[in-house]
Amino acid sequence: MIRNTFDWMKQNEAPYGGEGPDVQSLPLYALQTPWHIKCPLIDYAIVEIHHPERVLRQFDMVQDIPPNPLISERRLHTLDRCGHHEHDWASYHRDYVVQWNDVQSLMVERPEIKNDRDTVPDYMN
Numbered sequence: 001m002i003r004n005t006f007d008w009m010k011q012n013e014a015p016y017g018g019e020g021p022d023v024q025s026l027p028l029y030a031l032q033t034p035w036h037i038k039c040p041l042i043d044y045a046i047v048e049i050h051h052p053e054r055v056l057r058q059f060d061m062v063q064d065i066p067p068n069p070l071i072s073e074r075r076l077h078t079l080d081r082c083g084h085h086e087h088d089w090a091s092y093h094r095d096y097v098v099q100w101n102d103v104q105s106l107m108v109e110r111p112e113i114k115n116d117r118d119t120v121p122d123y124m125n
Contacts, residue, residue: 027104035059039106040096045081045089047096049073052108061110 036059041048052059054066081087090097099106 036108037103037106038108039103040093040099042093042096042100045079045084045087045093047076047093049076053110056108056110057113060113062113064110 036052037050038052039050041050049069051066053064057063
C-alpha cells in the first residue's frame with residue numbers, strides 16, 4: 001500500500017523535508033562538499049562509514065584503487081540491536097562521534113580528471 005502510494009506521487013508531492021532545521025544547523029563547510037567527506041554516518045545505534053574514495057570518478061576526480069574496509073568497519077555490520085535496549089550507544093560509538101565532530105579534516109581530495117581515462121597507475125590493469 002505505501003509503496004503504491006509513492007509510485008503514484010509526483011516529484012513535488014514527495015514528503016521530503018529538504019533543508020530543515022537539522023541541515024540548517026550544520027556548519028557551512030559541511031554543506032559545501034558533503035559528498036567528499038569520508039566520515040561516519042551515525043543514526044542512534046547504527047554507524048555506517050561513507051566512502052567517497054570508492055566513487056571519485058562521479059565527482060570528476062581521479063579514481064584510486066579503494067582500500068579494503070577496516071576490520072572495525074566490518075564489525076559495525078555484525079552489530080545486532082536485539083536485546084540491547086539499555087545499551088549506551090553514544091558511549092559505544094564514541095570514537096565515531098569524535099570523528100564526526102572533526103569532519104572538516106576528513107575531506108577526500110584528489111586531482112581533477114583531465115581526460116576520460118585519468119586513473120592512478122594499475123587501476124585498470
